[in-house]
Amino acid sequence: MKTKMLNILSILSALLFLNGGLNKLFNYIPVPPDLPPALVADNAAFMEIEWLMPLVAIVEIIGGLLLIFRKTRAIGALVIFPIMCGILLIHATVAQSGLPLAIGLSLILGWIMLDSKNKYLSLLD
Template sequence: MKNKILNIFSILCALLFLNGGLNKVFNYIPVPTDLPAALVADNAAFMEIAWLMPLVAVAEILGGLLLIFRKTRALGAIILFPIMIGIVLIHATVAPSGLPLAIGLFLILGWIMLENKNKYLSLLD
């Protein structure tokens, strides 16, 4: 039962990251007009670094695809973890309205990483 729940959460998390990465490439979700000024300034600063958003988009798409399959889920979680830290920090400091979803995704990634801890521990040996 626990594996089925983790599979469902992993696929949902993967779909959210795939959507976020594809949106960074194709810009199909309109940007809300009521964003906090600090968030707009942060996004403008991120856009100043020309290679940053394409790199994040590729990482989100690749990580999302890897999260879907059980064999590659541990690698997908490792790829998405630094991006998830940034998402949580942005929502904790600038846009707290998205913090519950960010924390939920963070917990799902943490659960995936906890379930695959043996794969990560072998990297440290």
């Protein structure tokens, strides 16, 4: 039961990361008009660095694809971890309305990483 739940949550979070990465590349989700001014300023600053958003998008897409499959889930969690830290910090400091989703995704990622701890420990040997 626990493995089944982790598989379902991993696939759902992978789909969220895939959607986020693809949206960064193709901009198909409209930007809400009521974004906080600080978030708009942060996004404008990120967009000034031309290579940053495509890099984040590619990492989200690769990490999302890796999270889907059980064999690659551990490395996918490591790939997504820095992106998730950024998402969590942005929502904790600037856009608190997205904080529940960011915390939920962080908890799922933490569960995946905790479930994969033996794979990570073998890297340290």
